[in-house]
Amino acid sequence: MKAGLLMYRVLVADNYPIIRMAVKNLVEQLDNFKVIAEEATGIDASLRAEQGDIDIIIMDLAMPPGENGLITIKRIHEYFPNTKIIIFSSRSEPQYINQAIYNGANGYIFKSSLPKELFHALKHAINGEKYLDNNIMVTKKDLLVIKGGSSHFDLGNYVALSKREQEILPLIVLGYTNKEIATKMFISPKTVEAHKTKIMQKLNLASHADLLHYAVKHRLVDL
Incomplete structure (x- = not known):
């Protein structure tokens, strides 16, 4: 790093280690960016962001099995608005x-693009600007969605859940035990059980099967 430059701390989240390594190597070609953390799931990226030392998150949109990346973006943006989010994904569907972007991402880059696209996204992000991959064509309809005119995802009563309940929900769906969730969240199994009870009550669900159906219906998880 050159003397006098501000160092931006980066978290890379992707379920493939080789992708995380490649992104880390690219990011650190820039003088004032340093990858200080790597995670393999959206939930773990969200939990890592809670430590408050991440300036930019570069994450895939789909890291199955786990939480839908769109949900992760929304929660991180809501609770950590100063943390910039760049999506690095193979998904090219406009919706x-x-x-x-509507949920709070600062940039969207295709994995098939040249490295310069990621560099552009990083530089725009630190300046508080949005950046879309040069291969993305934006229509007037797209702009309406981005600006809040409509949404392709109906979250139902999910929005009534607390931040912690939102983080625990996909882990329950994926079959994690109370002890495993407690270890990941640094809370007690008893607290996990209390959160599970509240989740079921708020969503008006009676069983794990109901919760799985709800999560799939509302696209809260990628299985």
Whole structure:
């Protein structure tokens, strides 16, 4: 790093280690960016962001099995608005790109693009600007979605859940035990059980099967 430059701390989240390594190597070609953390799931990226030392998150939109990346973006943006989010994904469908930006992402880059696209996204992000991959064509309809005119995702009563309940929900769906969730969240199994009870009550659900159906219906998880 050159003397006098501000160092931006980066978290890379992707379920493939080789992708995380490649992104880290690219990011650190820039003088004032340093990858200080790597995670393999959206939930773990969200939990890592809670430590308050991440300036930019570069994450895939789909890291199955786990939480839908669009949900992760929304929660991180809501609770950590100063943390910039750049999506680095193979998904090119307009509805996913639009919703990612609408939910709070600062940039969207295709994995098939040249490295310069990621560099552009990083530089725009630190200046508080949005950046879309040069290969993305934005229509007037897309702009309406991005600006909040409509949404492709109906979350139902999910929005009534607390931040912690939102983080625990996909882990329950994926079959994690109370002890495993407690270890990941640094809370007690008893607290996990209390959160599970509240989740079921708020969503008006009676069983794990009901919760799985709800999560799939509202696209809260990628299985």
